[in-house]
Amino acid sequence: QVQLVESGGGVVQPGRSLRLSCAASGFTFRNYAMHWVRQAPGRGLEWVALIWYDGGNKYYAESVKGRFTISRDNSKNTLYLQMNSLRAEDTAVYYCAKGGEWVYNMDVWGQGTTVTVTS
Amino acid sequence: SYELSQPPSVSVSPGQTASITCSGGKLGDKYASWYQQKAGQSPVSVIYQDTKRPSGIPERFSGSSSGNTATLTISGTQAMDEADYFCQSWDSGTVVFGGGTKLTVL
Numbered sequence: 001q002v003q004l005v006e007s008g009g010g011v012v013q014p015g016r017s018l019r020l021s022c023a024a025s026g027f028t029f030r031n032y033a034m035h036w037v038r039q040a041p042g043r044g045l046e047w048v049a050l051i052w053y054d055g056g057n058k059y060y061a062e063s064v065k066g067r068f069t070i071s072r073d074n075s076k077n078t079l080y081l082q083m084n085s086l087r088a089e090d091t092a093v094y095y096c097a098k099g100g101e102w103v104y105n106m107d108v109w110g111q112g113t114t115v116t117v118t119s
Numbered sequence: 120s121y122e123l124s125q126p127p128s129v130s131v132s133p134g135q136t137a138s139i140t141c142s143g144g145k146l147g148d149k150y151a152s153w154y155q156q157k158a159g160q161s162p163v164s165v166i167y168q169d170t171k172r173p174s175g176i177p178e179r180f181s182g183s184s185s186g187n188t189a190t191l192t193i194s195g196t197q198a199m200d201e202a203d204y205f206c207q208s209w210d211s212g213t214v215v216f217g218g219g220t221k222l223t224v225l
Contacts, residue, residue: 047214059212104209105152105167
């Protein structure tokens with residue numbers, strides 16, 4: 001079955017970096033756009049980034065632009081999120097999500113990985 | 120920046136119809152999606168492209184859009200439908216979520 005498994009979360013100090021991974025299985029990864037979405041404790045969903053199926057186009061939320069980089073390795077069926085210059089407000093559960101037949105719909109979500117930025 | 124507005128909470132009695140609205144200036148030109156998130160779980164897509172229902176989603180979930188408002192309707196609401204619901208759309212390559220609506224089934 002279609003599955004997304006995030007990893008790489010943890011506790012990190014402000015200003016430091018972290019790289020999240022999302023391992024995909026059960027579908028042809030290289031054919032679909034992928035998203036990162038986060039959810040701060042007790043808050044709603046916040047879209048973070050989108051990457052086209054071939055990595056040719058990338059889009060970011062204003063709140064992370066210039067600090068976060070989305071990428072993918074289609075040979076490894078893996079999505080990444082490189083997070084630099086982390087801030088306390090980046091503390092959240094980070095989900096990867098598969099774009100659907102309409103790229104802006106997220107039809108499958110992972111279980112999430114928690115990032116805590118604290119000194 | 121583009122924003123989507125949802126009511127913070129909606130209450131419904133079991134078996135009744137629940138409607139959750141999502142308002143945004145560009146919804147008249149853009150598709151909307153809806154996600155259900157139960158406590159402690161990941162979101163699940165329940166409606167996409169305004170009216171389409173993913174496989175496995177019960178028929179009691181439906182979506183509509185008129186003008187700058189998208190609506191998620193749950194007919195014959197069940198206790199298991201109690202959850203947070205988020206609308207979502209896009210503009211200029213970026214994605215935006217509404218603030219979410221907590222559906223309580225009383």
